[in-house]
Amino acid sequence: MEIIAVIFITFLAALVQGTVGFGSGLTAVPMLLYVIDIKAITPFVALLGFLINLTLCIYLRQHFNFRLLAPLLGGALLGIPFGIWFLHNAPEKLIRVILAIVMLAYVGYAILNRRRNNHQEPGKLNQKWGYPVGFGSGCLTGAFSTGGPPIILWAMVQNWQKEEFRGSMPAFYLCSGFFALIGYGWSGLITFDVMRLFLVSIPALLLGIWVGDRLSNKLDRDKFKLLVQVSLIVLAIMLISS
Secondary structure, eight states: OOOHHHHHHHHHHHHHHHHHHHOHHHHHHHTTTTTSOOOHHHHHHHHHHHHHHHHHHHHHHHOOOOOHHHHHHHHHHHHHHHHHHHHHHHHHHHHHHHHHHHHHHHHHHHHHHHHTSSSOOOOOGGGGGGHHHHHHHHHHHHSSSHHHHHHHHHHHTTTTHHHHHHHHHHHHHHHHHHHHHHHHHHHHHHHHHHHHHHHHHHHHHHHHHHHHHHHHHTTTTTHHHHHHHHHHHHHHHHHHHH
16 A cells, blocks of 8 residues: 555656646655655655656756856755754654645745736845755755755746746756755665665656646646645645644
8 A cells, every 4th residue: 555655646746747847845745744754755755856857857958057056056065964964863743844834835935926926026136145045945855855945936036037947947956856865875764665666656757747748738827836735735734733
């Protein structure tokens, strides 16, 4: 039953990623908390995310812009070890609560951003602010493999163009995920069981991306995002109350 549940959750996470372009980690992590141990979830989701973003980087390589990512990656490399340390040493209840807060903060941002799009956009921030943003994302990546929200917020505030967003975001996740995987391996978190779950989940992951890509051309993307956000709110409440 554990493997079936993991495969199904992997498919859902990849479906979300394939449809809306982000959110696989935020979708998978809270559901996996009820299936496998928290210490196994983070490296497992990191492996899945690495494969997803490697595929996207190859497909979107012509839109990659290193200049946009340099400060973010610099900060992330410093933050990842802190996140891994936290994962090793923090009580599971605290990890659940912090993850729930991150999810609720992300949903709150998404709602506010939808409202902001109907008004005048704020000015861009200095690129130096990318270092603390990257550091926060690195901490979240190291601890939960959910480093997306700070980077998405930064990209929207900086008003990245569509092509820059689609090409640069997977590149950032790929680089930060690579160093996180090194840290997980060094810390002994990538075990035989984690690799077994990863390998059996690859077909579900690829299928989810393929289905999501086709759904993205047929469904109202805003409504689908709203459905994902409502689901995250429900999951966050479950995490806090458990």
